[in-house]
Amino acid sequence: xxxxxxxxxxxxxxxxxxxxxxxxxxxxxxxxxxxxxxxxxxxxxxxxxxxxxxxxxxxxxxxxxxxxxxxxxxxxxxxxxxxxxxxxxxxxxxxxxxxxxxxxxxxxxxxxxxxxxxxxxxxxxxxxxxxxxxxxxxxxxxxxxxxxxxxxxxxxxxxxxxxxxxxxxxxxxxxxxxxxxxxxxxxxxxxxxxxxxxxxxxxxxxxxxxxxxxxxxxxxxxxxxxxxxxxxxxxxxxxxxxxxxxxxxxxxxxxxxxxxxxxxxxxxxxxxxxxxxxxxxxxxxxxxxxx
Amino acid sequence: xxxxxxxxxxxxxxxxxxxxxxxxxxxxxxxxxxxxxxxxxxxxxxxxxxxxxxxxxxxxxxxxxxxxxxxxxxxxxxxxxxxxxxxxxxxxxxxxxxxxxxxxxxxxxxxxxxxxxxxxxxxxxxxxxxxxxxxxxxxxxxxxxxxxxxxxxxxxxxxxxxxxxxxxxxxxxxxxxxxxxxxxxxxxxxxxxxxxxxxxxxxxxxxxxxxxxxxxxxxxxxxxxxxxxxxxxxxxxxxxxxxxxxxxxxxxxxxxxxxxxxxxxxxxxxxxxxxxxxxxxxxxxxxxxxxxxxxxxxxxxxxxxxxxxxxxxxxxxxxxxxxxxxxxxxxxxxxxxxxxxxxxxxxxxxxxxxxxxxxxxxxxxxx
Numbered sequence: 157x158x159x160x161x162x163x164x165x166x167x168x169x170x171x172x173x174x175x176x177x178x179x180x181x182x183x184x185x186x187x188x189x190x191x192x193x194x195x196x197x198x199x200x201x202x203x204x205x206x207x208x209x210x211x212x213x214x215x216x217x218x219x220x221x222x223x224x225x226x227x228x229x230x231x232x233x234x235x236x237x238x239x240x241x242x243x244x245x246x247x248x249x250x251x252x253x254x255x256x257x258x259x260x261x262x263x264x265x266x267x268x269x270x271x272x273x274x275x276x277x278x279x280x281x282x283x284x285x286x287x288x289x290x291x292x293x294x295x296x297x298x299x300x301x302x303x304x305x306x307x308x309x310x311x312x313x314x315x316x317x318x319x320x321x322x323x324x325x326x327x328x329x330x331x332x333x334x335x336x337x338x339x340x341x342x343x344x345x346x347x348x349x350x351x352x353x354x355x356x357x358x359x360x361x362x363x364x365x366x367x368x369x370x371x372x373x374x375x376x377x378x379x380x381x382x383x384x385x386x387x388x389x390x391x392x393x394x395x396x397x398x399x400x401x402x403x404x405x406x407x408x409x410x411x412x413x414x415x416x417x418x419x420x421x422x423x424x425x426x427x428x429x430x431x432x433x434x435x436x437x438x439x440x441x442x443x444x445x446x447x
Numbered sequence: 448x449x450x451x452x453x454x455x456x457x458x459x460x461x462x463x464x465x466x467x468x469x470x471x472x473x474x475x476x477x478x479x480x481x482x483x484x485x486x487x488x489x490x491x492x493x494x495x496x497x498x499x500x501x502x503x504x505x506x507x508x509x510x511x512x513x514x515x516x517x518x519x520x521x522x523x524x525x526x527x528x529x530x531x532x533x534x535x536x537x538x539x540x541x542x543x544x545x546x547x548x549x550x551x552x553x554x555x556x557x558x559x560x561x562x563x564x565x566x567x568x569x570x571x572x573x574x575x576x577x578x579x580x581x582x583x584x585x586x587x588x589x590x591x592x593x594x595x596x597x598x599x600x601x602x603x604x605x606x607x608x609x610x611x612x613x614x615x616x617x618x619x620x621x622x623x624x625x626x627x628x629x630x631x632x633x634x635x636x637x638x639x640x641x642x643x644x645x646x647x648x649x650x651x652x653x654x655x656x657x658x659x660x661x662x663x664x665x666x667x668x669x670x671x672x673x674x675x676x677x678x679x680x681x682x683x684x685x686x687x688x689x690x691x692x693x694x695x696x697x698x699x700x701x702x703x704x705x706x707x708x709x710x711x712x713x714x715x716x717x718x719x720x721x722x723x724x725x726x727x728x729x730x731x732x733x734x735x736x737x738x739x740x741x742x743x744x745x746x747x748x749x750x751x752x753x754x755x756x757x758x759x760x761x762x763x764x765x766x767x768x769x770x771x772x773x774x775x776x777x778x779x780x781x782x783x784x785x786x787x788x789x790x791x792x793x794x795x796x797x798x799x800x801x802x803x804x805x806x807x808x809x810x811x812x813x814x
Binding site for chain 2: 266416
């Protein structure tokens with residue numbers, strides 16, 4: 157237990173936490189606004205990774221341009237899903253969960269039929285595949301890049317939801333849909349756009365995770381459960397999700413330091429279950445109605 | 448005065464069960480294809496799973512996305528028991544442990560050397576798990592989609608642990624006991640009519656038990672809390688106790704299904720804890736009709752039957768079609784095929800007026 161290994165564990169925790177948060181952010185926005193548990197979120201991440209892969213191999217676009225483009229592509233897919241399916245299920249929360257679960261099955265299987273089950277790889281610029289040695293800790297540049305994008309995503313989301321007219325409308329609809337409607341806010345339009353933004357953020361997450369690991373039709377499932385736990389433990393809001401991701405990242409890193417990665421994952425899950433026993437509303441409760 | 452829909456008549460319902468099980472009893476009498484018989488026995492396992500989920504989800508409103516946990520724990524318990532039956536005092540350690548470099552039997556495995564104790568544990572461990580997890584969650588009033596997410600999280604956690612504990616569970620390869628289950632001197636050959644009867648008697652007992660539960664006062668309160676938990680609370684009932692109990696009973700049934708599965712296939716692996724398997728259980732119950740015990744079982748038969756009938760080369764497309772079908776059922780037919788039959792019967796009797804109240808989820812009022 158020297159300073160170096162503790163610092164590197166803390167950095168690893170921050171890095172794990174930022175991955176959680178990148179995966180969870182879109183989910184938190186959709187859940188926080190519309191109360192929809194989007195089980196297809198993992199598959200939207202997967203679609204982001206595949207669209208990045210396609211843009212690189214077919215169009216030859218550089219990685220940095222692929223990231224915003226996956227936001228647009230997956231956001232549009234999310235918009236379609238919301239319009240066609242979810243918009244008619246808003247008063248049936250359990251059925252929304254099931255329907256989006258069906259969507260995830262269809263997306264995963266569709267991608268498997270089109271692209272096959274063999275892994276695909278996303279190319280990254282060479283300077284992102286190096287390591288930076290800071291004396292005490294040795295960090296992968298790509299992990300730092302993920303943290304940086306994570307920060308941008310959080311700031312952009314915060315700005316959109318708390319500093320723009322659109323954000324005021326979203327929060328109005330979240331707090332009281334009928335009252336907002338009586339002030340002329342089209343709530344179903346707000347829901348659609350929010351869903352599209354959440355899906356778009358999943359697309360960005362997909363670009364990053366596709367480059368970090370390999371691209372597979374099943375890659376989404378490994379992120380979605382953790383992303384959900386962040387949202388649930390955080391209490392459904394933006395700030396709660398950030399806090400939960402940061403804390404869970406640190407805890408998992410600490411456990412992984414003592415035991416191994418699998419036990420760390422298992423212990424973190426059990427800890428969240430126990431935590432929710434004593435604080436079912438999550439870390440930061442929205443104060444509004446609990447769904 | 449409107450006539451009652453025969454679908455809702457309890458006497459007719461018992462009649463339908465009798466016909467269903469009588470038809471099943473005809474199968475082994477009229478068939479001598481051992482392979483097909485074994486496959487039909489596995490359908491019985493799927494039937495028990497769908498039934499257990501229907502009891503918990505359709506009647507209790509508790510969507511359990513991790514039904515595979517109780518099922519898998521039961522299956523592992525049974526497979527461990529069967530594995531230990533082939534070991535003796537001179538050679539007490541299963542071969543895969545020797546490959547993992549163990550020189551003594553792990554303490555967790557020791558009780559499974561006794562067949563009775565092993566089967567008891569195969570049922571008791573998942574039941575106890577459901578009791579503890581259910582009590583933790585329901586006392587905290589975690590319900591609805593949140594509970595579903597937590598069951599999914601536990602499923603995924605247990606899946607990774609069973610893969611990781613290579614020396615105890617043989618990792619992804621799973622446990623494949625070399626011999627059939629021995630109950631005393633009776634050998635339960637998985638390809639025999641004995642094992643077929645074994646599975647379907649379990650299914651019969653579970654169905655009757657589940658039906659009696661739904662007809663009892665306990666079942667009434669379970670259904671009431673599904674409709675409006677807050678109001679049931681105001682009437683002085685401890686809703687968490689009822690939720691935990693129905694969840695645990697459903698888990699016990701899934702564990703029974705797991706035991707049957709292990710002796711039928713002589714194989715368990717972490718894929719029993721795979722999310723896609725638990726999705727299948729939900730799909731069976733949803734397509735058949737979550738609110739109907741019999742239709743949930745039929746849903747399992749229909750979906751699995753279609754899957755094996757269409758064959759492996761068509762499997763990828765089949766899963767895609769199944770996914771679309773599932774979305775359509777959730778969107779347009781939340782009561783599944785059962786709801787369709789109920790409505791049609793109602794129309795038939797009363798001439799155009801639907802009596803079915805359906806079991807659509809009421810929009811949860813804010814607390």
